[in-house]
Amino acid sequence: MMKVAVSQRVDVHPNRDERRDALDQRMVQWLCHAGCMSVPVPNGLVSVGHDAGCARLVEWLDAIEPEAILLSGGNDLGEAAERDVTERFLLDFARERHLPVLGICRGMQMMGVWGGAGISPISGHVRIRHLLCGAVDGEANSFHTMALRECPQGFSVLARSEDGVIEAMRHDELPWEGWMWHPERELNFSARDIARVRTLFGL
Known part of the structure; x- marks a missing residue:
């Protein structure tokens, strides 16, 4: 099985003074269905603020x-600084090594x-559910309150919703x-999504 490093959400439990990493079990199941083994990435290996650094995360990834x-x-951007730093570094790491990346x-x-x-x-x-229009079509679930204002430089749009998002x-x-939809939240995993991630990951 292909080894996939998966970022995790941060859940805060103030009564216990804990910040916990969490990953939906369905995501692990979805990746397994696609022929991949999930390796959850801890958010606690980076430092944030004036002494921001990722040396321990580099060692872990190596x-x-x-x-x-x-x-x-899960989590809005800016909600958990350690996750933001971790994921930004994961993208830098993937770019340097030309690794496949899927963002959900x-x-x-x-x-x-x-x-x-x-x-x-x-x-x-x-x-809600809506129709996708573009190179990727069909129906998709939707669970987001934020959206990209524009396509970033170096990327191309694959699909938009009916309202242009x-x-x-x-x-x-x-x-x-x-992908803005959650493939892991489908009651029955979509054959379209499984085929697409397998192609993306070179399986």
């Missing part, structure tokens, strides 16, 4: 030797911001894609 990277959903929802937004795009609040995209994009040179 030991794990991931073959692809998935930036998962927030993960696609991170790819966009990393590429120089902005994000803005939107309405009408939470707990960018729902999928790909890098023009690297094996990277971003």
Whole structure:
């Protein structure tokens, strides 16, 4: 199975004074269905603020030797600084090594911001289904309150929703894609999504 490093959300538990990393079990199942083994990436290996650094994360990644990277959903950008730093570094790491990357929802937004795009609040995209228009078509779920204002430089739009929101994009040179829908939240995993991630990851 292909080894995929998967970013995690940060859940804060103030009563216990804990910041916990978390990953939806369905994401692990979805990747397994696609022929991939999930390796959750800890957010606690980076330092933030004036002494920001990723040396421990570099050591961890060198030991794990991931073959692809998935930036998962959950948390808004700016909500958990350690996750933002971790995911930005994962994109730098993937670019340097030409690794495949899939960004899911927030993960696609991170790819966009990393590429120089902005994000803005939107309405009408939470707990609904809509049709995709473009190179990727069909129906998709929607669970996001933020969206890219424009396609980042070096990327191309793969799909938009009926109201024009960018729902999928790909890098023009690297094996990277971003999807705003959550493939892991489908009751029955979509054959379209499984086929697409397998192609992206070279399986």
